[in-house]
Amino acid sequence: MPVLWIVLVVLGLGLIGYFAGRMRALGTAGGDTRRLHSLPSYYGWHALMLTVVPSLLVLAAWLLVAPNWIENTVSATLPEATIAESGSRGLAMAEVRRAAGALDRAVKQGTMDEATVATLHSGVADLADVTARLKETGAIITSDITVSVLRAAQEYRLMAKASGAYMTFAVLLLAAAGLVLALKRTNKDFRARNVVESGIRVILILASTIAILTTIGIVLSMLFETGNFFERYPWQKFFFGTKWAPDFRGDSELGMLPLLWGTLYISVVALLVAVPIGLFAAIYLSEYAGPKLRAVAKPMIEILAGIPTIVYGLFALMTVGPMVRDWIAQPLGLGNSTNSVMTAGLVMGVMLIPFVSSLSDDIINAVPQSMRDGSFGLGATQSETVKQVVLPAALPGIVGAVLLAASRAIGETMIVVMGAGAAAAQFADGPGAVINPFEAMTTVTVKIVSQLTGDTDFASPETLVAFALGLTLFVITLGLNVLALFIVRKYREQYE
Amino acid sequence: MNDMRPLERIVDTDTVKISARNVQVHYGETHAIKDVDVDLEANTVTAFIGPSGCGKSSFLRCLNRMNDTIDICRVQGDILLDGEDIYDKRVDPVQLRAKVGMVFQKPNPFPKSIYDNIAYGPRIHGLARNKSELDEIVEKSLRRGAIWDEVKDRLDAPGTGLSGGQQQRLCIARAVATEPEVLLMDEPCSALDPIATAQVEELIDELRQNFSVVIVTHSMQQAARVSQKTAFFHLGHLVEHGETGEIFTNPRDPRTESYITGRIG
Numbered sequence: 001m002p003v004l005w006i007v008l009v010v011l012g013l014g015l016i017g018y019f020a021g022r023m024r025a026l027g028t029a030g031g032d033t034r035r036l037h038s039l040p041s042y043y044g045w046h047a048l049m050l051t052v053v054p055s056l057l058v059l060a061a062w063l064l065v066a067p068n069w070i071e072n073t074v075s076a077t078l079p080e081a082t083i084a085e086s087g088s089r090g091l092a093m094a095e096v097r098r099a100a101g102a103l104d105r106a107v108k109q110g111t112m113d114e115a116t117v118a119t120l121h122s123g124v125a126d127l128a129d130v131t132a133r134l135k136e137t138g139a140i141i142t143s144d145i146t147v148s149v150l151r152a153a154q155e156y157r158l159m160a161k162a163s164g165a166y167m168t169f170a171v172l173l174l175a176a177a178g179l180v181l182a183l184k185r186t187n188k189d190f191r192a193r194n195v196v197e198s199g200i201r202v203i204l205i206l207a208s209t210i211a212i213l214t215t216i217g218i219v220l221s222m223l224f225e226t227g228n229f230f231e232r233y234p235w236q237k238f239f240f241g242t243k244w245a246p247d248f249r250g251d252s253e254l255g256m257l258p259l260l261w262g263t264l265y266i267s268v269v270a271l272l273v274a275v276p277i278g279l280f281a282a283i284y285l286s287e288y289a290g291p292k293l294r295a296v297a298k299p300m301i302e303i304l305a306g307i308p309t310i311v312y313g314l315f316a317l318m319t320v321g322p323m324v325r326d327w328i329a330q331p332l333g334l335g336n337s338t339n340s341v342m343t344a345g346l347v348m349g350v351m352l353i354p355f356v357s358s359l360s361d362d363i364i365n366a367v368p369q370s371m372r373d374g375s376f377g378l379g380a381t382q383s384e385t386v387k388q389v390v391l392p393a394a395l396p397g398i399v400g401a402v403l404l405a406a407s408r409a410i411g412e413t414m415i416v417v418m419g420a421g422a423a424a425a426q427f428a429d430g431p432g433a434v435i436n437p438f439e440a441m442t443t444v445t446v447k448i449v450s451q452l453t454g455d456t457d458f459a460s461p462e463t464l465v466a467f468a469l470g471l472t473l474f475v476i477t478l479g480l481n482v483l484a485l486f487i488v489r490k491y492r493e494q495y496e
Numbered sequence: 497m498n499d500m501r502p503l504e505r506i507v508d509t510d511t512v513k514i515s516a517r518n519v520q521v522h523y524g525e526t527h528a529i530k531d532v533d534v535d536l537e538a539n540t541v542t543a544f545i546g547p548s549g550c551g552k553s554s555f556l557r558c559l560n561r562m563n564d565t566i567d568i569c570r571v572q573g574d575i576l577l578d579g580e581d582i583y584d585k586r587v588d589p590v591q592l593r594a595k596v597g598m599v600f601q602k603p604n605p606f607p608k609s610i611y612d613n614i615a616y617g618p619r620i621h622g623l624a625r626n627k628s629e630l631d632e633i634v635e636k637s638l639r640r641g642a643i644w645d646e647v648k649d650r651l652d653a654p655g656t657g658l659s660g661g662q663q664q665r666l667c668i669a670r671a672v673a674t675e676p677e678v679l680l681m682d683e684p685c686s687a688l689d690p691i692a693t694a695q696v697e698e699l700i701d702e703l704r705q706n707f708s709v710v711i712v713t714h715s716m717q718q719a720a721r722v723s724q725k726t727a728f729f730h731l732g733h734l735v736e737h738g739e740t741g742e743i744f745t746n747p748r749d750p751r752t753e754s755y756i757t758g759r760i761g
Contacts, residue, residue, distance in 0.1 A: 290567070370604035374667070376565060378617040378674055379594030388616065393607050 006059060006168055010175045014052040017179045021047030021186050029188040038193035046192040047182035049199045055175035066163045074156045082148045099145060099153035105137040120150050222474065225467035233461040238468060244424035246451065246462045254465045256472060258425040261434065263443040266344050266420060267409035273349025275402055278356025286364040287386055298361065305354035313418030316347040321419060329438035339440040344419030348412055352405040363397030364390055396488035403484040407477045413445040422446055444469050513538040513678060513708040514559060519573035521554050528554045530732040541700060541709040543719035543740065546729035552712045556680050559710065560596035561589040594621050597676035601683040603663035605655035610647050613655040613666060614638060617674035633673055641669025642699045661692020668699060679703060681711040685718065697722050716756055720744050728752045
């Protein structure tokens with residue numbers, strides 16, 4: 001039974017449980033809700049929860065675990081020769097999966113029946129003919145199929161089928177058992193409200209656990225691949241190398257510093273644009289502007305946050321880039337490229353303005369009016385009050401806003417590709433070329449994309465370097481967040 | 497007060513610090529203060545009493561133009577400080593507030609160190625030429641605020657870490673630090689316990705030697721304890737103004753009598 005159907009049946013059972021539980025509770029109380037421990041709907045929810053939650057959890061767990069288990073079992077049966085032929089165990093298994101998929105299609109389209117499929121690998125059938133017939137189904141089969149692959153594919157299919165059947169059975173049984181148990185427990189003295197309350201707690205804990213586990217999973221997968229990278233490439237050269245020159249034929253120079261420099265340089269330019277403008281806009285809106293202007297201006301600024309970054313990229317490429325070159329870089333003799341750190345930084349800065357202004361505005365508004373009154377009462381002007389009382393009180397939040405913007409800037413890719421280009425900083429050309437903000441430069445994220453796009457195999461350092469770069473970025477943004485937390489804790493000026 | 501004795505008032509302007517004539521305050525459509533005429537004397541504690549919403553705080557806020565920060569508020573009439581109209585176009589409200597300091601209902605120390613809280617006013621008004629002068633001002637103000645002994649060892653600690661009563665005395669010291677001529681206090685003890693209240697009241701009495709103090713209070717006992725003059729507000733009108741003893745023992749207006757005996761308000 002397809003998964004969607006299983007889910008629907010379980011939900012249907014849950015719905016039946018809801019009404020049955022409600023009715024049963026009311027029945028034991030003789031139809032008088034006042035004699036029930038909880039409101040009737042709680043008995044319904046209790047039955048629904050008990051029916052739906054455990055069975056769907058088992059379904060999810062099964063779907064996560066079973067494919068891996070099948071794959072491992074099947075791949076253990078593959079003969080060494082087949083693995084050697086395909087290059088690696090992973091590639092061989094990919095072929096097995098494709099073959100299994102093709103067989104499924106063939107059966108579904110009626111060109112083969114189960115009985116023929118079961119005898120295909122016994123050696124009787126003409127392999128070229130089988131390959132042709134499988135290709136006819138529209139499946140992607142790259143080379144001629146071999147007997148061992150066919151055997152494995154057939155085994156794979158059978159196991160998947162059995163697993164599906166067991167899963168359907170187990171899930172539905174669990175749902176039914178939950179329903180029966182819930183209904184059995186239901187009577188007028190049963191404390192359904194308390195049970196539902198703790199059930200809700202469990203659901204909430206599950207949700208937060210999933211979020212945390214995902215983060216851990218991301219870090220682990222990155223760590224694993226990064227470990228692979230450092231087995232193939234010395235870490236000293238990665239962290240301290242000043243040249244970025246990947247070459248897929250091998251012998252690459254994969255120094256991280258030029259990319260990191262580009263990331264930091266562009267981010268700093270962007271923050272230099274975004275922080276003052278965003279902060280001043282926030283101060284104006286919260287301290288000076290009247291309510292009518294504020295009601296219009298704040299959403300207008302926030303529109304900036306809704307523009308897709310690719311559109312900013314176009315703006316950088318078509319408008320800002322040429323303007324920076326024609327009006328600043330060329331007259332000053334600092335370069336003649338439309339792609340430059342300045343272009344990307346300016347445009348990214350504009351993108352970040354709403355992040356800074358919107359958050360800061362909320363935070364400034366949260367500073368109690370009594371602080372301002374106190375300052376005005378001492379004869380301070382509005383700007384003195386803002387500078388010396390409101391901003392220090394709002395500082396932790398503002399730092400948080402700035403660091404959020406910084407994280408965005410560090411992770412930004414599109415604007416960099418279109419604004420600053422895709423060429424890494426050339427440390428070999430001397431410090432002038434590296435510091436010149438009108439030179440093309442690129443960032444870590446852009447290079448991650450370019451190392452992973454196209455036909456890649458995940459065994460060469462040129463590809464795996466992307467994971468090392470990603471992990472480096474992750475550590476940097478994590479560090480920024482920790483720093484922000486530290487600053488906020490240390491300088492929090494509590495006004496209550 | 498009534499309008500029957502205008503000549504008498506003009507005669508004693510030399511001791512009158514603030515003189516209000518025909519003051520009207522509107523918040524949008526609401527007419528909060530109606531025809532208030534009052535003279536506040538120098539080196540005197542004047543208490544404003546009256547039921548909630550009677551306009552006493554609104555009137556207090558007119559005296560240093562704090563109402564300017566409220567958009568919908570309109571003030572009409574004349575308020576003279578030392579004979580000068582404070583609502584005149586040439587008067588800078590910022591400078592006025594340095595002369596007419598204010599202490600608020602809830603203690604509102606800035607989230608800064610105790611030292612910086614006191615030094616805030618002197619710094620923005622440039623009252624100290626160097627660090628040692630500023631130190632002196634801070635010490636003098638804290639002594640005047642009767643809190644020096646409690647905080648002298650921890651001037652760098654945040655002002656928000658003090659207890660409620662200490663915070664309020666800190667705020668009074670902060671207001672005193674700019675050397676104002678008049679000190680306005682809007683229910684300064686309403687958030688304090690009886691002991692802290694007693695300390696602040698004692699302080700108010702000492703402050704009288706250097707400043708004119710105007711205090712809004714809900715506690716008639718407090719008004720009786722700390723003030724020399726009392727003004728009773730009711731529904732936006734100034735009903736009666738006179739010697740505190742007189743008001744409490746022998747009120748002229750029946751409404752005042754009802755209020756202080758607890759029949760209204």
